[in-house]
Amino acid sequence: MSAQVILNPPRASNASKPAPSILIAPMSLDDIPAVMAIERASFPRPWPERAYRYELTENPQAYFVVARAHERPTAQMMPRPGWQRLAQRFGLQRRDSAQFTPYVVVGFAGMWMHVDEAHIATIATHPDWRRRGVGQRILINLLREAQRRHARVVTLEVRVSNFAAQQLYRKYGFEEVGRRKAYYQDNREDALLMTIVHFDTPEYRAQLDELERRLRPAE
Numbered sequence: 001m002s003a004q005v006i007l008n009p010p011r012a013s014n015a016s017k018p019a020p021s022i023l024i025a026p027m028s029l030d031d032i033p034a035v036m037a038i039e040r041a042s043f044p045r046p047w048p049e050r051a052y053r054y055e056l057t058e059n060p061q062a063y064f065v066v067a068r069a070h071e072r073p074t075a076q077m078m079p080r081p082g083w084q085r086l087a088q089r090f091g092l093q094r095r096d097s098a099q100f101t102p103y104v105v106v107g108f109a110g111m112w113m114h115v116d117e118a119h120i121a122t123i124a125t126h127p128d129w130r131r132r133g134v135g136q137r138i139l140i141n142l143l144r145e146a147q148r149r150h151a152r153v154v155t156l157e158v159r160v161s162n163f164a165a166q167q168l169y170r171k172y173g174f175e176e177v178g179r180r181k182a183y184y185q186d187n188r189e190d191a192l193l194m195t196i197v198h199f200d201t202p203e204y205r206a207q208l209d210e211l212e213r214r215l216r217p218a219e
């Protein structure tokens with residue numbers, strides 16, 4: 001199923017419709033137009049489209065995902081029960097019924113693995129979807145993948161002025177460990193270097209479990 005580039009969230013006019021559910025899925029080439037729309041709305045110096053093509057097709061160290069807002073499935077949207085049973089039996093789709101419903105891409109992120117370090121290269125939520133837990137869901141997915149790949153540390157850079165992103169990262173245990181002078185070319189702003197220092201510990205795993213448990217269902 002390819003992504004639509006319609007990015008408007010449910011508004012008052014369609015408030016009677018069921019709320020969407022958020023699913024994090026691997027980014028595909030079909031997602032790139034929607035990702036580029038969010039990229040341009042989120043960053044002063046957007047990555048070019050070819051950068052995403054490269055990450056998805058040529059960089060084995062890359063792990064890129066999108067957040068999809070799925071309509072909650074209605075009876076008509078669901079595949080016939082027989083088909084779903086067969087699909088499950090042969091592992092064709094996950095059980096999650098949201099897989100089968102139309103969706104819009106509302107956020108994305110990318111991470112690179114270098115030996116035992118996971119580096120979060122980019123993350124963004126569409127402006128119309130912010131403060132609804134999308135960024136947290138994406139970040140949790142990246143951190144779980146970093147755990148799965150036995151990362152010992154997770155790093156990222158963030159603009160000193162980007163308070164919203166810093167708050168998100170601090171909530172998930174990132175600490176400031178350094179500063180890169182004039183890191184951003186557009187305005188020569190400094191970057192904070194942030195890491196989760198004790199990522200590979202039972203304490204952090206418990207902290208992440210708890211944060212994930214507390215995350216309310218998307219509104």
Ligand SMILES: CC(C)(COP(=O)(O)OP(=O)(O)OC[C@H]1O[C@@H](n2cnc3c(N)ncnc32)[C@H](O)[C@@H]1OP(=O)(O)O)[C@@H](O)C(=O)NCCC(=O)NCCS
Pocket residue numbers: 042043122123124125126129130131132133134135136137157158159162163164165167168169171
């Ligand atoms: C940073 C960003 C990805 C957060 O996405 P989001 O979907 O709004 O995040 P969530 O709704 O999951 O918020 C998670 C936490 O982030 C923090 N946060 C997010 N936006 C915030 C804001 N405007 N002010 C203060 N804290 C904020 C809060 O701690 C929030 O937790 P809370 O809701 O319990 O207070 C989003 O603001 C964005 O896309 N920004 C532009 C791109 C960008 O700067 N990316 C980071 C590059 S380093």
